[in-house]
Amino acid sequence: MQAKSGKGSTMEERELRDLDKAQPKPPRISWMLDYCRRERTDQVPTREVQRCGPGGLRDKAAFTAAVKELEELGRARTVQDGRKKLVQINPVLLVSRVGVSS
Numbered sequence: 001m002q003a004k005s006g007k008g009s010t011m012e013e014r015e016l017r018d019l020d021k022a023q024p025k026p027p028r029i030s031w032m033l034d035y036c037r038r039e040r041t042d043q044v045p046t047r048e049v050q051r052c053g054p055g056g057l058r059d060k061a062a063f064t065a066a067v068k069e070l071e072e073l074g075r076a077r078t079v080q081d082g083r084k085k086l087v088q089i090n091p092v093l094l095v096s097r098v099g100v101s102s
Contacts, residue, residue: 013092029075029093031057036089043079043086 031053032044050058057063067087070076075093079086 029070029089032076032087032089033093036094042091042094043088046078046085046087049087 032049035044035048036042046063050060050063053063057066067076067078070087071078074090076087076089079088
């Protein structure tokens, strides 16, 4: 992860924020963003998504396709922590709208 400088943001962060505002979030990313804010993390265990997430993501094939789409958009990526599989959300998406991070 890139360290944050005191003021401002990188060009990539601004572009992602603009992209985030321009496109409505599909339910899959909204649920994961809510989970991350509630749990104060940037990672969602794949097990949690398939167990508690929206109905359309409980099927493995649908979940895999959704994560692939999010990776292509630069909104998330999959990571492995030992035996745990996690979906790591782009931290720029977790910054609140008023500019204060949670």
